[in-house]
Amino acid sequence: MGPGTKDAGRGTEAVSLHSVTVSYREHIALRDVTLDIGRGDFCGVIGPNGAGKTTLLTIINGLGRIHTGTVDIMGERATGTSFGRLRRRIGYVAQQERVDPRAPISCLEAVLVGRCGRAGLLRRLEQGDRERARQMMELTRTSHLAARPVGQLSGGEARKIALARALVQEPEILLLDEPTSNLDPRAVRELSELVVDAYRRFNLTVVMVTHQLDHLPPVANRIIMVKNARVTFTGDRTALDDARLMAELFADAA
Amino acid sequence: MPPELAVLVKPLAAAVLGGLVCGVVGVWVVLMNIPFVGVAMSHAAFAGAVTGLLLGINPLLVAAVFCLAASLLIGPMAERADIEPNVSLGIIFSVVLGFAFLAIGLMRGPRAEALNMIWGSILLVSTPDLVLMAGATGAVLLFLGLFYKEIQAVLYNREIARAVGIPERALFFAMLVLCGLSVTANLSTIGGLLIFSLIVNPPSAAFQLTYKLKTMYLLSALFGILSCLVGLLVSWLTDAPAGAVIIITSSAVFGLALLFSPKRRKLVS
Numbered sequence: 392m393g394p395g396t397k398d399a400g401r402g403t404e405a406v407s408l409h410s411v412t413v414s415y416r417e418h419i420a421l422r423d424v425t426l427d428i429g430r431g432d433f434c435g436v437i438g439p440n441g442a443g444k445t446t447l448l449t450i451i452n453g454l455g456r457i458h459t460g461t462v463d464i465m466g467e468r469a470t471g472t473s474f475g476r477l478r479r480r481i482g483y484v485a486q487q488e489r490v491d492p493r494a495p496i497s498c499l500e501a502v503l504v505g506r507c508g509r510a511g512l513l514r515r516l517e518q519g520d521r522e523r524a525r526q527m528m529e530l531t532r533t534s535h536l537a538a539r540p541v542g543q544l545s546g547g548e549a550r551k552i553a554l555a556r557a558l559v560q561e562p563e564i565l566l567l568d569e570p571t572s573n574l575d576p577r578a579v580r581e582l583s584e585l586v587v588d589a590y591r592r593f594n595l596t597v598v599m600v601t602h603q604l605d606h607l608p609p610v611a612n613r614i615i616m617v618k619n620a621r622v623t624f625t626g627d628r629t630a631l632d633d634a635r636l637m638a639e640l641f642a643d644a645a
Numbered sequence: 646m647p648p649e650l651a652v653l654v655k656p657l658a659a660a661v662l663g664g665l666v667c668g669v670v671g672v673w674v675v676l677m678n679i680p681f682v683g684v685a686m687s688h689a690a691f692a693g694a695v696t697g698l699l700l701g702i703n704p705l706l707v708a709a710v711f712c713l714a715a716s717l718l719i720g721p722m723a724e725r726a727d728i729e730p731n732v733s734l735g736i737i738f739s740v741v742l743g744f745a746f747l748a749i750g751l752m753r754g755p756r757a758e759a760l761n762m763i764w765g766s767i768l769l770v771s772t773p774d775l776v777l778m779a780g781a782t783g784a785v786l787l788f789l790g791l792f793y794k795e796i797q798a799v800l801y802n803r804e805i806a807r808a809v810g811i812p813e814r815a816l817f818f819a820m821l822v823l824c825g826l827s828v829t830a831n832l833s834t835i836g837g838l839l840i841f842s843l844i845v846n847p848p849s850a851a852f853q854l855t856y857k858l859k860t861m862y863l864l865s866a867l868f869g870i871l872s873c874l875v876g877l878l879v880s881w882l883t884d885a886p887a888g889a890v891i892i893i894t895s896s897a898v899f900g901l902a903l904l905f906s907p908k909r910r911k912l913v914s
Binding site: 452454476477481490495496497508512513516560 | 676794797804806809853
């Protein structure tokens with residue numbers, strides 16, 4: 392099922408959170424968050440460290456567990472059971488993947504992991520899956536890394552492989568957690584280009600967490616500000632030029 | 646076949662099955678970096694077997710129950726970020742050892758059978774033991790064959806596996822349960838206190854030598870079988886306890902692998 396056949400819930404939001412609260416024991420990571428992310432949006436989630444940005448991403452793909460509230464993905468209520476299926480349509484590039492440099496997994500195998508959910512249990516990956524993986528590695532300019540152990544990559548290479556793995560899922564939503572942190576300026580630019588290219592090419596909905604505003608590509612049309620476990624602002628990109636809003640967001644950052 | 650060799654048929658089969666199954670589940674334990682699971686389970690199995698002996702119930706049955714209980718405890722404990730795995734291991738480990746020694750202490754008469762569960766006695770392996778071992782090995786290999794790509798994903802990164810829509814938690818628990826089953830099945834041959842090394846040493850040796858997962862499975866199984874065969878042979882020739890020789894052999898294999906590891910050279914230079 393490709394992006395072209397997603398008409399089941401057309402017209403509904405890609406992501407819809409209603410009164411979502413997330414807590415880890417006594418620590419509240421997100422408090423009463425209600426927001427919508429429309430299909431085709433490129434949404435930047437910004438805010439100081441520890442504000443709850445990553446938590447926001449992980450409740451969209453169900454890796455994080457919500458305490459109260461509801462999550463709807465592509466018009467479907469996300470529950471413990473439906474998330475397994477929904478996640479196949481959500482690509483996720485985690486902040487950092489620590490992999491043992493000696494681990495016996497090649498980059499091609501790591502990218503192919505992205506096909507596993509979609510292929511389903513008890514089914515072997517087929518030629519088409521491999522073909523798709525090769526295409527996505529070409530797209531992310533990582534073809535030359537196919538045979539390299541996945542633990543032996545530079546920061547930029549690792550992000551590109553993670554992006555290829557997310558894209559190989561043929562996702563409708565792409566979640567990116569600080570994809571450009573700790574990269575040199577050239578790598579930041581390259582990764583941004585790749586993300587924007589994928590966004591346009593596959594008609595994705597993108598949610599990108601960052602605390603570096605200048606890393607947010609110009610195509611990002613929506614902004615979500617998160618501070619102290621609350622969403623303090625959602626709106627269009629012009630908010631970034633609002634000096635008062637930005638000062639408030641990063642003032643006395645915890 | 647001369648009769649003095651005929652007595653070796655069953656032990657040889659046990660050595661091959663035990664080495665094979667420990668080598669395979671060991672790959673999971675080593676790549677998921679959860680050696681404590683192996684420790685806790687093997688001791689739980691031992692405690693279960695001894696408790697079974699004390700109560701006059703089939704020791705392997707009780708061992709399997711203890712093992713299963715341990716895996717169901719360890720899984721959630723390993724998932725929770727707020728309990729350090731080393732701490733949960735320490736707790737489970739002390740509980741099961743307490744049970745084991747309590748049971749041994751309460752036993753009347755000769756304790757040889759209980760002590761056998763510590764050291765194992767591969768030369769005396771019975772047909773039911775072999776059937777159980779074959780069953781455990783078959784179950785592990787079947788599971789590996791059916792879910793190879795999902796297991797690979799879980800071994801690579803559990804969070805990513807879950808994020809792409811693989812039922813990662815179910816697979817992880819199934820892997821733990823199969824580890825427990827393998828430990829139980831090998832209890833009377835290798836022994837409860839020693840089997841843990843057979844689960845960790847061969848795959849650790851294989852890990853040093855290859856970047857390919859399939860090769861790692863093959864090498865690990867091979868090293869496991871080799872260790873068991875050497876242990877059996879030495880035990881048969883010299884009357885040394887087989888379990889101990891098996892562990893020493895597998896440790897030596899690991900030492901050699903470390904010494905000649907291309908990864909080590911690459912990482913050092």
